[in-house]
Amino acid sequence: MNKELAKHFFSGHSACAGCAFPAIVRAVLGEASCEVVVANATGCLEVTSSLYPYTAWKTPWIHNAFENAAATISGVERAYEIMKRKKRLPGGDKKIKFVAFGGDGGTYDIGLQSLSGALERGHNFLYVLYDNEGYMNTGNQRSSATPYGAATETTPSGRASFGKTELRKNLMDIVAAHHIPYLAQANVAYLADLKKKAQKALAVEGPSFLTVFSPCTNNWKFPTSQYVAIAKLATETNFWPLYEIENGKYKITSEPKNVKPLTDFLKTQGRFKHLFSEKNKPVLERMQQITNEEFARLVSLTEK
Amino acid sequence: MEHGAVIKHDETKGPKTGAWRYMHPEVDKEKCIGCATCVPFCPEASIEMKENKADIDYDYCKGCGVCAEVCPVKAIMMKKK
Numbered sequence: 001m002n003k004e005l006a007k008h009f010f011s012g013h014s015a016c017a018g019c020a021f022p023a024i025v026r027a028v029l030g031e032a033s034c035e036v037v038v039a040n041a042t043g044c045l046e047v048t049s050s051l052y053p054y055t056a057w058k059t060p061w062i063h064n065a066f067e068n069a070a071a072t073i074s075g076v077e078r079a080y081e082i083m084k085r086k087k088r089l090p091g092g093d094k095k096i097k098f099v100a101f102g103g104d105g106g107t108y109d110i111g112l113q114s115l116s117g118a119l120e121r122g123h124n125f126l127y128v129l130y131d132n133e134g135y136m137n138t139g140n141q142r143s144s145a146t147p148y149g150a151a152t153e154t155t156p157s158g159r160a161s162f163g164k165t166e167l168r169k170n171l172m173d174i175v176a177a178h179h180i181p182y183l184a185q186a187n188v189a190y191l192a193d194l195k196k197k198a199q200k201a202l203a204v205e206g207p208s209f210l211t212v213f214s215p216c217t218n219n220w221k222f223p224t225s226q227y228v229a230i231a232k233l234a235t236e237t238n239f240w241p242l243y244e245i246e247n248g249k250y251k252i253t254s255e256p257k258n259v260k261p262l263t264d265f266l267k268t269q270g271r272f273k274h275l276f277s278e279k280n281k282p283v284l285e286r287m288q289q290i291t292n293e294e295f296a297r298l299v300s301l302t303e304k
Numbered sequence: 305m306e307h308g309a310v311i312k313h314d315e316t317k318g319p320k321t322g323a324w325r326y327m328h329p330e331v332d333k334e335k336c337i338g339c340a341t342c343v344p345f346c347p348e349a350s351i352e353m354k355e356n357k358a359d360i361d362y363d364y365c366k367g368c369g370v371c372a373e374v375c376p377v378k379a380i381m382m383k384k385k
Binding site: 001002005006009010011012013014015017018019020022023026027050051052053054055056057058191217223224225226227228229 | 313315344345350352372
């Protein structure tokens with residue numbers, strides 16, 4: 001048992017073997033220099049870490065409904081500030097950082113309005129989104145983070161369909177539109193980069209936001225040992241570029257030297273298996289085109 | 305005030321997820337170069353560096369094989385019991 005690593009988030013949780021988010025949680029919270037309070041939207045992380053009568057969390061942690069992790073943490077933050085002002089804190093005046101975790105379902109879709117409200121009100125908190133591109137906890141339903149072409153339970157592939165027909169929502173731009181001081185997109189395979197971003201995000205006085213790529217072994221359908229390799233491929237193919245937006249300035253933090261074709265990433269996962277048939281060739285080409293266009297758009301934003 | 309749903313972290317109440325394991329990782333201490341690459345990627349935080357070599361806690365290891373995969377010198381092998 002690595003006590004140092006498990007300081008905030010202990011073992012004994014029931015996440016699938018080979019799940020990516022424990023590494024994300026430990027990397028982000030490991031960078032906190034003060035005590036943290038965590039709120040958690042319903043999702044894989046929440047249900048697997050708090051099986052009654054056990055909790056894997058060693059920090060104060062609040063469970064709330066699917067849609068209101070950001071609202072809960074902003075309430076906690078405000079209450080703490082007011083009790084501090086009225087000198088009614090039993091533990092004395094401590095510096096505390098407030099962190100919310102949510103999956104893509106609880107952030108892109110269901111929790112978007114409470115996240116937007118909390119960002120706009122400017123509470124002092126960090127929101128960490130672990131993006132596994134669907135409702136994985138309930139068995140792989142599509143979310144607005146699911147990429148174009150992926151087969152899910154609600155967008156199955158078959159004779160009439162090639163999987164999801166809509167493009168992924170660009171949440172980073174939606175969050176950036178709230179004029180918050182710091183937000184970044186990171187990847188679990190690049191832990192040094194993720195830690196650096198977490199450090200910056202935790203140092204911000206005000207709202208900050210992290211989106212972290214988190215491959216799901218069960219519903220993306222790949223062997224349990226592969227999450228790091230697949231996450232790495234996502235960045236090497238420009239499917240998941242690593243960048244940050246600091247005070248409105250875009251910056252790409254790590255760019256692959258030799259960009260690999262997107263099929264290298266797609267062929268590792270069962271959810272894209274159907275795309276490698278003769279019939280679905282145009283879908284593959286379209287996906288490559290979407291990835292190229294998205295990356296070109298990102299590069300043009302960094303040049304401003 | 306009633307604290308109906310406040311749970312304190314208690315290690316002894318936690319499930320020992322080692323029972324999930326089908327394959328188990330074995331560290332070749334001769335080959336291990338002590339780079340600690342595997343440590344942060346382990347979902348169960350069950351790898352520790354002891355005398356600069358990776359050491360696995362089998363109480364919690366679910367046998368996913370991520371450590372064997374990320375090891376740059378292939379010092380960790382997945383074996384059946």
